[in-house]
Amino acid sequence: MPVVPPRINLVTLGVADVARATAFYQGLGWRLSPASVFGVVSFFDLDSCVLGLWSAAALASEARIGTPTGPGAVSLAINVGAAPDVDAAIDAAVAAGGSVLRPAGDALEFEGRSGYFADPDGHPWEVVHNPGFTLGTTGRVQLP
Amino acid sequence: MPVVPPRINLVTLGVADVARATAFYQGLGWRLSPASVFGVVSFFDLDSCVLGLWSAAALASEARIGTPTGPGAVSLAINVGAAPDVDAAIDAAVAAGGSVLRPAGDALEFEGRSGYFADPDGHPWEVVHNPGFTLGTTGRVQLP
Numbered sequence: 001m002p003v004v005p006p007r008i009n010l011v012t013l014g015v016a017d018v019a020r021a022t023a024f025y026q027g028l029g030w031r032l033s034p035a036s037v038f039g040v041v042s043f044f045d046l047d048s049c050v051l052g053l054w055s056a057a058a059l060a061s062e063a064r065i066g067t068p069t070g071p072g073a074v075s076l077a078i079n080v081g082a083a084p085d086v087d088a089a090i091d092a093a094v095a096a097g098g099s100v101l102r103p104a105g106d107a108l109e110f111e112g113r114s115g116y117f118a119d120p121d122g123h124p125w126e127v128v129h130n131p132g133f134t135l136g137t138t139g140r141v142q143l144p
Numbered sequence: 145m146p147v148v149p150p151r152i153n154l155v156t157l158g159v160a161d162v163a164r165a166t167a168f169y170q171g172l173g174w175r176l177s178p179a180s181v182f183g184v185v186s187f188f189d190l191d192s193c194v195l196g197l198w199s200a201a202a203l204a205s206e207a208r209i210g211t212p213t214g215p216g217a218v219s220l221a222i223n224v225g226a227a228p229d230v231d232a233a234i235d236a237a238v239a240a241g242g243s244v245l246r247p248a249g250d251a252l253e254f255e256g257r258s259g260y261f262a263d264p265d266g267h268p269w270e271v272v273h274n275p276g277f278t279l280g281t282t283g284r285v286q287l288p
Contacts, residue, residue: 059219072217077152121217
């Protein structure tokens with residue numbers, strides 16, 4: 001095992017309002033962990049890894065990140081099993097208070113379907129059906 | 145299962161130079177997937193999820209992200225089993241060409257040890273030992 005273990009345990013999104021962001025993800029039907037502290041930090045167990053929501057200002061201060069708020073060149077992807085699932089997921093995200101960044105459509109980089117939505121802080125999420133990426137029984141992408 | 149499945153399959157970092165960023169992560173001892181295309185896109189199977197490296201400009205164009213390059217309010221965390229592992233991992237990241245954002249030290253938000261390094265594009269990674277978070281045998285954080 002390398003000294004820097006090859007894993008991502010948490011993805012933490014810096015948000016303007018933890019309660020507002022939490023409500024959005026709960027609105028997607030995601031289960032809030034009791035490890036969360038209301039209005040301060042929220043955790044969602046995503047099976048593969050943990051999604052954390054935390055004050056963008058606090059995160060920037062702790063990590064000494066130069067750009068304290070807003071989305072950067074980072075995308076979180078959710079792979080789904082069929083092309084129509086992309087459209088349904090984008091619609092559900094909008095219904096929960098998200099916004100469309102790129103409508104569901106043909107993927108640009110491969111034969112498949114893809115769309116992007118943003119959460120209330122503008123963090124981009126891709127929903128994608130890529131027939132070339134095998135999805136395991138737990139929903140995990142299995143790379144060669 | 146919600147229409148938006150609660151999972152993160154890929155975390156994609158937008159980078160200035162895919163080959164340079166790939167060399168950094170390979171320098172950590174991480175295994176490059178043969179699904180990668182040299183200089184275009186790289187994938188690392190992190191067991192829990194997949195880390196992708198892709199042109200920041202291409203990512204911003206595809207996702208229609210307003211801020212095309214650089215790190216945003218996003219942090220990727222690697223939990224380790226013991227406090228000294230934090231220091232060793234930060235040192236190893238620096239040896240591989242990363243930079244220190246926050247030196248290893250007492251965590252601010254809980255009893256534990258934490259430090260942050262940045263990859264060559266400034267994407268922040270936290271290495272953290274949090275005795276309150278159980279690490280499973282596969283290295284996954286297990287939330288209540």
